Amino acid sequence: MDFTTLLLNRRSIRDFLDRDVPLVLVEEIIQDTRLAPSASNRQPCRFIIVRDRKMIERLSGESKRNLLADLTRNPGLPLKQYETTLADEKFNVFYNAPCLVYFIGPSELFSLEVDCTLAAAYFMFSAANRGLGTCWIGLGANIRDPALRGEIGVPEDCRIVAPVILGYPKRVPAAPQRRAPEIVKVV
Amino acid sequence: MDFTTLLLNRRSIRDFLDRDVPLVLVEEIIQDTRLAPSASNRQPCRFIIVRDRKMIERLSGESKRNLLADLTRNPGLPLKQYETTLADEKFNVFYNAPCLVYFIGPSELFSLEVDCTLAAAYFMFSAANRGLGTCWIGLGANIRDPALRGEIGVPEDCRIVAPVILGYPKRVPAAPQRRAPEIVKVV
Numbered sequence: 001m002d003f004t005t006l007l008l009n010r011r012s013i014r015d016f017l018d019r020d021v022p023l024v025l026v027e028e029i030i031q032d033t034r035l036a037p038s039a040s041n042r043q044p045c046r047f048i049i050v051r052d053r054k055m056i057e058r059l060s061g062e063s064k065r066n067l068l069a070d071l072t073r074n075p076g077l078p079l080k081q082y083e084t085t086l087a088d089e090k091f092n093v094f095y096n097a098p099c100l101v102y103f104i105g106p107s108e109l110f111s112l113e114v115d116c117t118l119a120a121a122y123f124m125f126s127a128a129n130r131g132l133g134t135c136w137i138g139l140g141a142n143i144r145d146p147a148l149r150g151e152i153g154v155p156e157d158c159r160i161v162a163p164v165i166l167g168y169p170k171r172v173p174a175a176p177q178r179r180a181p182e183i184v185k186v187v
Numbered sequence: 188m189d190f191t192t193l194l195l196n197r198r199s200i201r202d203f204l205d206r207d208v209p210l211v212l213v214e215e216i217i218q219d220t221r222l223a224p225s226a227s228n229r230q231p232c233r234f235i236i237v238r239d240r241k242m243i244e245r246l247s248g249e250s251k252r253n254l255l256a257d258l259t260r261n262p263g264l265p266l267k268q269y270e271t272t273l274a275d276e277k278f279n280v281f282y283n284a285p286c287l288v289y290f291i292g293p294s295e296l297f298s299l300e301v302d303c304t305l306a307a308a309y310f311m312f313s314a315a316n317r318g319l320g321t322c323w324i325g326l327g328a329n330i331r332d333p334a335l336r337g338e339i340g341v342p343e344d345c346r347i348v349a350p351v352i353l354g355y356p357k358r359v360p361a362a363p364q365r366r367a368p369e370i371v372k373v374v
Contacts, residue, residue, distance in 0.1 A: 003189070007222050031368060033368065034367075036308075037322075041363075046368075046371050117304040121304075122308070138226050153374070181234060184340045187242050
């Protein structure tokens, strides 16, 4: 796909067809992320692919529980706007997507957040280029239960940076109007 | 440009032709970044465009000085590998690029690093799509002198997340071999 078209087609997708994404396709998209730049070319980003829908639901439940507990401890969090949604038992933070990819890496690496985010941007473009839809699910990263972390294979020294869902979109909504960019100063 | 071609053409560029980038072109590329996703669609990223080469040199000097001071205080930093380079007076961290764009935003926003990094990924793709080269300069973010911050217009409540240089590449090097992606687990 032409990049200019892709720019408009890469939309956050939260409504998917009931159709699995072949594992080989997920792996191809992950392969493209290796071309993303990383600090000192360390390429620290690693991947966990979750295609078991029951597991995706369990991860949703775990993340919601932890976020609600955070809100109980600290009601001033910006997360407050999502409290009602998070408390809804039927709400799956991963929007019933057929696939979830966690971008993880060594917790102590100073550039981890930037490195994984750049890889995730590549992932979202590469998926859109193949007709697939993605959405970065900020609410889906809070997996703290050691047993559950073990089940999905998060190494002890790693943290989850980016949870990105993947699937075939029911439809691709038009790009919404965005604000004009705020250029603070030209020197 | 076709996205698959663009993926291979988007390379970190550190060697530029002695040719200015028209301001209108920089603004067009920044316009494309507005299509990047951001947490809760806040679009917090703001931009500072620096095209004055003397100013770019001053910013390089300021960032180097601060990083060397950090290293004196804490010799254990990963930055240590760059100490000799940083101490070289002739070294410009921005590789004498004709243009530098700072991606900035409100310091207190929890998602700022991710939001600005996604915008920077869009910027780097959009620039490559127009035949321009970019490089994220991690060493160029440490602008602490209040007077200098004022000169380039960084608001007091903001921090610099991504310094990205922009220019016409002397040549686009071939994509280097990257490691195979490490897929920790498929569930």
